[in-house]
Amino acid sequence: MTVSDHTAHRLLARLAHAQATGRYPSVVARVVRDGEPAWSGFRGTPEAIGHDPHDVQYRIGSITKTMTAVLVLQLVRDGRVSLDEPVSVVLGDLGGSAYADRTVRTLLAHSSGMQSEPSGAWWERTAGVSFADLLAANDGAGAVFAPGERFHYSNLGYAVLGELVARLHGTTWWDAVRSRVLEPLGMGRTSYLPEGAAAQGRSVHPYDGTLADEPSTDTGAMAPAGQVWSTAADLATYAVFLGRGHADVLDDSLLARAFGPQAGAPEDGLGAAHALGFQLVAGGSGTLVGHSGSMPGFLAACFLDRARRTGAVVLANATSGYSPVALATELLDELEACEPTVPEAWVPTVEVPSVLAGVPGVWHWGNTPFVFALEGRDLVARRGTVEAYRFAVTEAGRVVGRSGYHAGEELHVVRRPDGTVGHLEVATFVYTRTPYDPDAPIPGGVPGS
Numbered sequence: 461m462t463v464s465d466h467t468a469h470r471l472l473a474r475l476a477h478a479q480a481t482g483r484y485p486s487v488v489a490r491v492v493r494d495g496e497p498a499w500s501g502f503r504g505t506p507e508a509i510g511h512d513p514h515d516v517q518y519r520i521g522s523i524t525k526t527m528t529a530v531l532v533l534q535l536v537r538d539g540r541v542s543l544d545e546p547v548s549v550v551l552g553d554l555g556g557s558a559y560a561d562r563t564v565r566t567l568l569a570h571s572s573g574m575q576s577e578p579s580g581a582w583w584e585r586t587a588g589v590s591f592a593d594l595l596a597a598n599d600g601a602g603a604v605f606a607p608g609e610r611f612h613y614s615n616l617g618y619a620v621l622g623e624l625v626a627r628l629h630g631t632t633w634w635d636a637v638r639s640r641v642l643e644p645l646g647m648g649r650t651s652y653l654p655e656g657a658a659a660q661g662r663s664v665h666p667y668d669g670t671l672a673d674e675p676s677t678d679t680g681a682m683a684p685a686g687q688v689w690s691t692a693a694d695l696a697t698y699a700v701f702l703g704r705g706h707a708d709v710l711d712d713s714l715l716a717r718a719f720g721p722q723a724g725a726p727e728d729g730l731g732a733a734h735a736l737g738f739q740l741v742a743g744g745s746g747t748l749v750g751h752s753g754s755m756p757g758f759l760a761a762c763f764l765d766r767a768r769r770t771g772a773v774v775l776a777n778a779t780s781g782y783s784p785v786a787l788a789t790e791l792l793d794e795l796e797a798c799e800p801t802v803p804e805a806w807v808p809t810v811e812v813p814s815v816l817a818g819v820p821g822v823w824h825w826g827n828t829p830f831v832f833a834l835e836g837r838d839l840v841a842r843r844g845t846v847e848a849y850r851f852a853v854t855e856a857g858r859v860v861g862r863s864g865y866h867a868g869e870e871l872h873v874v875r876r877p878d879g880t881v882g883h884l885e886v887a888t889f890v891y892t893r894t895p896y897d898p899d900a901p902i903p904g905g906v907p908g909s
Contacts, residue, residue: 588680661757
């Protein structure tokens with residue numbers, strides 16, 4: 461479903477403001493909603509005349525890292541590597557490098573302590589080298605923090621992850637991206653080097669406004685950190701995948717786990733964090749997930765609001781200017797303001813799972829009441845109108861927390877000899893039908909009575 465003319469005009473105004481104030485030679489954006497394109501816009505010089513602006517390739521920079529992360533998470537899913545194994549399990553001692561003990565998790569989350577950039581010439585503007593040559597020039601002496609000490613963005617870390625992917629699949633990193641991510645998603649206009657219609661990377665002079673061409677390099681072993689070129693249409697497809705999952709890439713449950721915060725910088729406070737290969741920023745319904753990108757001559761962003769089922773993609777050919785993350789956030793905010801997300805339809809419960817028979821209703825923790833109610837197949841506990849905990853029934857019949865303080869913990873339904881429910885227990889928390897039921901375990905009755 462496309463947006464109304466009124467909404468389209470307001471979204472275009474946001475895009476035009478960013479292009480004018482950020483001095484983008486060109487910028488293309490696309491918004492998706494409920495898995496479908498909802499709006500697209502373009503502003504800038506007519507360099508893409510003769511082509512659909514949404515089919516013109518731009519360099520996506522570090523959005524590439526999310527594709528590397530997807531490949532790594534596939535390997536974790538398939539049991540070929542563990543998040544908490546050191547990369548030396550696959551890559552050996554890395555030539556004696558001090559980086560051999562960095563775990564897959566810390567590399568994905570930028571908490572490995574590795575330096576941000578590899579030693580040598582600026583990798584983004586020079587011809588790339590082999591992994592062996594990259595490793596020889598980066599023996600671990602450049603580490604800036606101990607593993608896990610704090611968040612520190614590391615492009616070098618993603619070169620290591622790319623090599624891990626290549627060795628486990630017995631192919632190149634790029635062949636793995638193409639066959640295991642792009643082809644299943646139908647992203648035929650995403651490539652390693654520009655193919656077909658592609659924007660020229662530009663740098664805008666800060667004072668006279670003239671343009672200079674930026675280089676288009678093959679970054680070699682650093683490619684897993686920022687090499688890829690794509691179009692607005694292809695990245696919109698990718699945003700839909702991040703929101704819904706894909707059976708042949710990663711399903712939604714695995715993506716949801718990958719989006720959990722892992723590391724953050726103190727100076728960012730609660731405004732931003734990093735997950736397993738993905739950036740988290742405050743915005744929308746609470747948190748937007750995705751990644752920004754920059755390479756010489758290009759800026760990019762791909763973010764989605766999973767709760768609102770919306771996403772935004774921004775691609776510009778400028779080395780600096782208006783924040784693409786800010787623009788993507790503004791587009792999503794404008795969409796929500798003009799055309800609010802329609803909640804999923806309520807559907808009646810078909811059958812109460814046997815393990816939850818007799819559970820729905822009011823339960824008390826001490827003297828604090830909670831209403832436990834079925835929502836679909838989830839058991840949701842609310843205190844007043846606020847959701848406190850959510851539980852799901854697994855295929856094995858266990859009731860396991862999905863959110864809130866009890867996430868991951870098992871809820872035990874304790875029944876009396878006649879089969880009625882006596883109390884609920886989860887990680888020593890006891891819930892009873894009446895406040896301080898004296899027949900229940902601790903606290904078992906009013907304290908001090």
